[in-house]
Amino acid sequence: MTAPSTETTHVSRTTDIPFILKKAFLSAFVALVLFSLMIGIRTEAGPEGQLIYWTRLGDLASIVGLVFGGSIVIELLRQWIGPAGAEKLVPPVVQRGMSYLGRFLAPALLVFALLVPVIFYNQRYILDLAILVLTYVMLGWGLNVVVGLAGLLDLGYVAFYAVGAYSYALLATNFGWSFWVCLPLAGMLAALWGVMLGFPVLRLRGDYLAIVTLAFGEIIRLVIINWQDLTGGPNGVSDIPRPTLFGIPLDNSDDGLAAKLGIDYSPTHRIVFLFYLILALALLTNWVTIRLRRLPIGRAWEALREDEVACRALGINITTTKLTAFATGALFGGFAGAFFATRQGFISPESFTFQESALVLAIVVLGGMGSQLGVALAALTMIGGFELFRGLETYRMLVFGMAMVLIMIWRPRGLIGHRAPTVYLTKAQAISSDLVKEGHG
Known part of the structure; x- marks a missing residue:
């Protein structure tokens, strides 16, 4: 039998263009529905109490376009970087510097x-x-x-x-x-x-x-x-x-x-x-x-x-x-x-x-x-x-x-996520032999 190769295997990442476009169109449609009344149509009360409204279709189109483009960028980053490479985004030297x-x-x-x-x-x-x-x-x-x-x-x-x-x-x-x-x-x-x-x-x-x-x-x-x-x-x-x-x-x-x-x-x-x-x-x-x-x-x-x-x-x-x-x-x-x-x-x-x-x-x-x-x-x-x-x-x-x-x-846990306990053991401690099944600490 031959020994297994020690060379590192590189997994190629493929870009799923149809999925990205589908998600971008869906995000743009949701933005269109949400912002149609918030941005697309502006209403005010007239001098005699009547309702006055006017449209801002250019602003609405700009917002929807930004959502569409942003969705494409986010999905590309997710597929190119992936969760496995997320830890490598910040080099250890930079992490130590930020901690310092x-x-x-x-x-x-x-x-x-x-x-x-x-x-x-x-x-x-x-x-x-x-x-x-x-x-x-x-x-x-x-x-x-x-x-x-x-x-x-x-x-x-x-x-x-x-x-x-x-x-x-x-x-x-x-x-x-x-x-x-x-x-x-x-x-x-x-x-x-x-x-x-x-x-x-x-x-x-x-x-x-x-x-x-x-x-x-x-x-x-x-x-x-x-x-x-x-x-x-x-x-x-x-x-x-x-x-x-x-x-x-x-x-x-x-x-x-x-x-x-x-x-x-x-x-x-x-x-x-x-x-x-x-x-x-x-x-x-x-x-x-x-x-x-x-x-x-x-x-x-x-x-x-x-x-x-x-x-x-x-x-x-x-x-x-x-x-x-x-x-x-x-x-x-x-x-x-x-x-x-x-x-x-x-x-x-x-x-x-x-x-x-x-x-x-x-x-x-x-x-x-x-x-x-x-x-x-x-x-x-x-x-x-x-x-x-x-x-x-x-x-x-x-x-x-x-x-x-x-x-x-x-940062889903906040700017500075901190859930570590205030008091914890810094090193392992031996346990009395009376408290363990094996009979030794």
């Missing part, structure tokens, strides 16, 4: 965040946008405790955001309490509502849990709208006090910070103070979350995320684990809500719709559930990227949605 650079990404982002008010001091728009991004970073890190660590799908996270905002607004306007006194109270009240939500959903999981949390968020919003004696109803709460720096207001009065320091007053001083305030709150959220992950309760959250039945078999108290996850996430949501109220000076039920919950959940999923850095990058990409697309006017949401779809296709 990833260690410095978080410190670099932190240094840049600290220098944003210095670099963009005279650009109010960028400062306001940075404050908005940090607010959603904090909300994402709070929801990451519930969704990313504990694996509990929460579609009503905006309810805790609203509880924190209204708690601060009502306490500050009715009792005259300062921001620093109301901030922990707002967080604790939101955490209390988190526990109240946790009790009804102890036996639910998956889609049923998502539906109940969605209903909880809507209940809170409807209560805010209809309890007009307390919340002001649709009119909201106005004249919410601004935060102070150790009791010193940041205004143009004689007791203001600028007058005490002997410098010219500028409205930017308050914006810079709010920026560093939300940055400190976000870093506090990040630090507490990282510390909790290393504690037994954090490991219980991760175990619950992987397999709830196994958790029960191991003796983990599922009730306590779920309630602490909801309460911790709600606590940080309440902090963010209190900051939102003091920053805006006015709140109303329109600020706490389901769209906010969906946006924060999208940030957590796109960033990578369980990844702190991924959530921060996703918030920067979604909030900042949304502003970059503002010049596209009517096509902004379409382009932004397509970008989100491409990200989920390219």
Whole structure:
């Protein structure tokens, strides 16, 4: 018998042109059906109330053509590269380099965040946008405790955001309490509502849990709208006090910070103070979350995320684990809500719709559930990227949605997928001979 040949066998990849064209035509047809009413026909109300419409067939044809061509390119890449060659797309040297650079990404982002008010001091728009991004970073890190660590799908996270905002607004306007006194109270009240939500959903999981949390968020919003004696109803709460720096207001009065320091007053001083305030709150959220992950309760959250039945078999108290996850996430949501109220000076039920919950959940999923850095990058990409697309006017949401779809296709586990346990064995350990059938470790 002859010895088997050691030469490497190369498998030729053939291009299935009919299949590619069939799939491209199907994708183009679906795009034609979906975008016919969204792009092909534009309607508006006329001056006398009649319906006015006009067609944009050229734009519709361009979109359908892009879908057709993109489908052909994607299928060609799939057939030429194939799943077997996917691991070879990035050379090992590049992978090691990216891993090395990833260690410095978080410190670099932190240094840049600290220098944003210095670099963009005279650009109010960028400062306001940075404050908005940090607010959603904090909300994402709070929801990451519930969704990313504990694996509990929460579609009503905006309810805790609203509880924190209204708690601060009502306490500050009715009792005259300062921001620093109301901030922990707002967080604790939101955490209390988190526990109240946790009790009804102890036996639910998956889609049923998502539906109940969605209903909880809507209940809170409807209560805010209809309890007009307390919340002001649709009119909201106005004249919410601004935060102070150790009791010193940041205004143009004689007791203001600028007058005490002997410098010219500028409205930017308050914006810079709010920026560093939300940055400190976000870093506090990040630090507490990282510390909790290393504690037994954090490991219980991760175990619950992987397999709830196994958790029960191991003796983990599922009730306590779920309630602490909801309460911790709600606590940080309440902090963010209190900051939102003091920053805006006015709140109303329109600020706490389901769209906010969906946006924060999208940030957590796109960033990578369980990844702190991924959530921060996703918030920067979604909030900042949304502003970059503002010049596209009517096509902004379409382009932004397509970008989100491409990200989920390219990185289905998020920008930085992280599901590794916090605590694991780094090397094998011998087992006592009494615990194995063979009688030796």
